[in-house]
Amino acid sequence: MNLKGRSFITLKDFTSEEIGGLLDLAADLKAKKKQGITGNSLKGKNIALIFEKPSTRTRCSFTIGCIDEGGHPEYLGEHDIQLGHKESVKDTARVLGRMFDGIEFRGFEHKKVEELAKYAGVPVWNGLTDDFHPTQILADLLTMREHLGELKGLNFVFVGDGRNNMANSLMIGMTKMGVNCVILAPRQLWPEEGLVELCREYGKASGATLKVTDHIDEVKNMDVVYTDVWCSMGEEDKAAERVALLKDYQVNDELMKKVGSDRVIFLHCLPAVKGNEVTEEVFERYADTVFDEAENRMHTIKAVMVATLGEN
Ligand code: CP
Numbered sequence: 001m002n003l004k005g006r007s008f009i010t011l012k013d014f015t016s017e018e019i020g021g022l023l024d025l026a027a028d029l030k031a032k033k034k035q036g037i038t039g040n041s042l043k044g045k046n047i048a049l050i051f052e053k054p055s056t057r058t059r060c061s062f063t064i065g066c067i068d069e070g071g072h073p074e075y076l077g078e079h080d081i082q083l084g085h086k087e088s089v090k091d092t093a094r095v096l097g098r099m100f101d102g103i104e105f106r107g108f109e110h111k112k113v114e115e116l117a118k119y120a121g122v123p124v125w126n127g128l129t130d131d132f133h134p135t136q137i138l139a140d141l142l143t144m145r146e147h148l149g150e151l152k153g154l155n156f157v158f159v160g161d162g163r164n165n166m167a168n169s170l171m172i173g174m175t176k177m178g179v180n181c182v183i184l185a186p187r188q189l190w191p192e193e194g195l196v197e198l199c200r201e202y203g204k205a206s207g208a209t210l211k212v213t214d215h216i217d218e219v220k221n222m223d224v225v226y227t228d229v230w231c232s233m234g235e236e237d238k239a240a241e242r243v244a245l246l247k248d249y250q251v252n253d254e255l256m257k258k259v260g261s262d263r264v265i266f267l268h269c270l271p272a273v274k275g276n277e278v279t280e281e282v283f284e285r286y287a288d289t290v291f292d293e294a295e296n297r298m299h300t301i302k303a304v305m306v307a308t309l310g311e312n
Pocket residue numbers: 054055056057058059128136269270271
């Protein structure tokens with residue numbers, strides 16, 4: 001796998017072999033870190049971390065992943081730089097690209113991260129936009145591999161807001177990796193048909209199926225039940241509307257019983273709003289897995305930086 005110089009904007013741009021290669025690299029870096037071994041692959045590299053939205057996991061993962069490999073991270077928050085206020089994305093990209101060796105961006109419009117990647121001249125990594133959250137999917141896939149083994153043939157259901165950045169990115173990641181994927185959501189929150197069609201094409205190549213449904217009974221025999229907040233960052237004003245639409249789609253004991261599998265795992269990208277998308281009981285029962293997933297953000301993000309920018 002040679003990903004040197006590549007940006008990481010969505011998983012659409014990566015083959016299943018490349019995604020598998022990133023997971024292998026992350027597993028290797030994780031095993032080394034557990035033995036106290038860190039690397040020098042980013043020595044002398046300066047990395048910009050642009051955050052228009054808040055973050056715990058993504059920010060800390062880029063920061064620690066970078067420092068573990070000998071690089072220097074620089075946090076640029078919403079009010080710290082001119083981007084979006086006084087300076088265009090195109091100009092900001094060309095300035096930062098002259099100074100930094102890699103740029104992470106978390107923000108609202110997806111086209112901003114695409115524009116940064118187009119003009120920066122250095123790798124740009126998507127740390128979440130309104131439409132996609134690709135680094136999260138690597139952590140999810142690694143956690144599934146650790147807990148369930150071979151990815152191909154697993155059955156995965158995302159329950160909740162089926163048109164948010166997580167549902168979009170999970171559909172891409174699962175169908176590329178041969179994981180049968182169900183998006184379980186009320187019709188008003190179904191994903192865009194164009195993206196569903198594209199993911200069905202990925203599924204044809206990998207052997208995965210993709211179903212979009214509003215029938216809760218479709219959770220039967222799933223290996224992974226995944227959910228996310230009902231209101232994503234920037235949609236806080238939609239809270240009442242979303243609760244009304246999604247209250248029957250809560251991951252609770254009743255839903256987990258319907259799955260009817262002994263080996264099912266529950267995943268959540270976090271942060272979680274307990275009592276909305278998941279009950280406290282279900283969350284705590286699977287807390288070890290969910291926090292493995294959170295930890296894996298760091299190992300997988302480190303792998304993305306090492307693969308696209310690292311020296312060895
Ligand atoms: N899952 C995730 O991206 O978490 P943060 O918003 O804390 O980065």
